[in-house]
Amino acid sequence: MLLAGLLASVEHGLNRVLRLDSTALPRLAALEGKVIEIDCVQPALKLFVLPDEEGLMLAAHWESEVDCTLRAPAGRLAQLALAKDKTAVLHSPQVELHGDSAVLLDLFGILQDLELDWEHELQRWLGPVPTALIAGHLRLRARWTRQGLARFGENLSEYLAEESRTLVGKREAEAAFSELDALKVDIERLEARLRRLAHTLDTSDNA
Amino acid sequence: MTDQRKGDHAEPTTHFGYQDVPESQKAKKVAEVFHSVAAKYDLMNDVLSGGMHRLWKRFTIELSGVRSGNRVLDIAGGTGDLAAKFSRLVGPTGQVVLADINESMLKVGRDRLLDRGVSGNIEFVQADAEKLPFPDNHFDCVTIAFGLRNVTHKDAAIRSMLRVLKPGGRLLILEFSKPTNKLMSKAYDAYSFAFMPLAGKLITNDSESYRYLAESIRMHPDQETLKSMMVEAGFDRVTYHNMTSGIVAVHRGIKP
Numbered sequence: 526m527l528l529a530g531l532l533a534s535v536e537h538g539l540n541r542v543l544r545l546d547s548t549a550l551p552r553l554a555a556l557e558g559k560v561i562e563i564d565c566v567q568p569a570l571k572l573f574v575l576p577d578e579e580g581l582m583l584a585a586h587w588e589s590e591v592d593c594t595l596r597a598p599a600g601r602l603a604q605l606a607l608a609k610d611k612t613a614v615l616h617s618p619q620v621e622l623h624g625d626s627a628v629l630l631d632l633f634g635i636l637q638d639l640e641l642d643w644e645h646e647l648q649r650w651l652g653p654v655p656t657a658l659i660a661g662h663l664r665l666r667a668r669w670t671r672q673g674l675a676r677f678g679e680n681l682s683e684y685l686a687e688e689s690r691t692l693v694g695k696r697e698a699e700a701a702f703s704e705l706d707a708l709k710v711d712i713e714r715l716e717a718r719l720r721r722l723a724h725t726l727d728t729s730d731n732a
Numbered sequence: 733m734t735d736q737r738k739g740d741h742a743e744p745t746t747h748f749g750y751q752d753v754p755e756s757q758k759a760k761k762v763a764e765v766f767h768s769v770a771a772k773y774d775l776m777n778d779v780l781s782g783g784m785h786r787l788w789k790r791f792t793i794e795l796s797g798v799r800s801g802n803r804v805l806d807i808a809g810g811t812g813d814l815a816a817k818f819s820r821l822v823g824p825t826g827q828v829v830l831a832d833i834n835e836s837m838l839k840v841g842r843d844r845l846l847d848r849g850v851s852g853n854i855e856f857v858q859a860d861a862e863k864l865p866f867p868d869n870h871f872d873c874v875t876i877a878f879g880l881r882n883v884t885h886k887d888a889a890i891r892s893m894l895r896v897l898k899p900g901g902r903l904l905i906l907e908f909s910k911p912t913n914k915l916m917s918k919a920y921d922a923y924s925f926a927f928m929p930l931a932g933k934l935i936t937n938d939s940e941s942y943r944y945l946a947e948s949i950r951m952h953p954d955q956e957t958l959k960s961m962m963v964e965a966g967f968d969r970v971t972y973h974n975m976t977s978g979i980v981a982v983h984r985g986i987k988p
């Protein structure tokens with residue numbers, strides 16, 4: 526019952542979030558009738574996801590046939606949830622996928638493409654004027670933070686590579702790697718010539 | 733449940749809570765109870781169960797195995813909690829029938845579902861669980877949630893549900909049952925006979941209906957008895973799951 530209560534709360538919250546994106550629910554409607562089983566092996570926990578035009582239904586048990594089963598440890602599932610390139614994670618050895626994988630990939634696609642209209646939700650609670658003020662302020666802060674972080678990243682890499690010489694610069698590293706590659710190819714060629722020479726000497730001795 | 737008979741010529745009696753009433757009177761008395769509480773039925777369910785009824789119903793749906801295109805009958809469907817979920821699960825190609833013997837409950841349920849936009853694949857039928865007005869082998873799943881204890885002839889109702897199910901179809905009976913823990917049982921008795929009528933008085937101005945609710949729960953067959961009733965009616969693979977220490981149990985049987 527505890528798990529059922531938890532799932533009911535998560536489902537309620539998730540569906541509220543999905544409603545904030547105007548395209549998510551029509552796209553989920555295309556998956557109506559499909560049952561996806563997510564089987565976490567460590568810790569052992571099963572979750573069934575049933576998409577439809579009203580959002581997602583989550584269940585701890587499901588008695589009818591499932592269309593797709595995803596089996597993986599919790600770590601991999603978390604990685605899958607966060608990763609941008611989900612196909613790479615799905616191909617890792619600890620992840621098992623059975624059934625119609627297109628259903629799962631479609632669901633991931635919908636969740637990944639979510640663009641939440643949080644201003645609309647805020648407007649429902651606070652009204653248009655406070656929402657516009659708060660949203661403007663938040664957008665400004667977000668832009669400032671994004672720009673600040675980008676500038677900090679650039680400055681830090683420049684300092685570490687150029688001034689403190691703690692790290693090698695990108696171009697310098699690329700040149701070194703290219704030299705190493707050329708050296709590797711030269712050694713392989715030399716190795717091949719020596720092998721051929723040794724082979725020639727062996728055949729002339731026998732004659 | 734076994735109904736008692738008084739003398740050879742007297743009308744058979746059955747229980748209405750702790751009272752014995754003529755069989756012909758029970759349906760009328762139950763109807764009066766539900767006419768009285770229909771308007772605030774959902775609120776009372778939330779208050780009296782602390783919202784737990786939603787989780788009990790959720791688990792019942794998980795056990796139903798209903799999927800797209802199925803035909804589902806929800807008997808004593810009341811305000812349509814289960815029917816709304818089933819309507820989502822069966823999709824536009826399926827069908828859900830919400831049946832209730834009580835006109836007031838059916839009206840509240842229909843209005844509530846239509847207000848929530850649940851329509852298209854759902855029908856509302858006023859029907860007696862003992863004489864279901866549907867063809868044989870018609871439904872993939874039949875459910876009755878918190879309704880069986882109000883039925884006069886439970887055996888007849890279970891047989892009727894068996895008849896309308898397709899072979900391989902499932903019957904799910906969600907109903908109050910007997911707590912499995914003695915301490916819980918004592919606390920539950922105190923709660924049922926003290927708090928429930930009081931809450932009924934405060935919210936619906938009707939303590940008698942909630943006294944009936946508490947009494948009818950005590951008169952309802954326990955887990956094993958209901959299981960044997962389902963087996964006798966002809967159900968196969970009958971199992972039950974206790975929830976909240978047996979305060980509620982969901983029985984499931986498959987039509988062979």
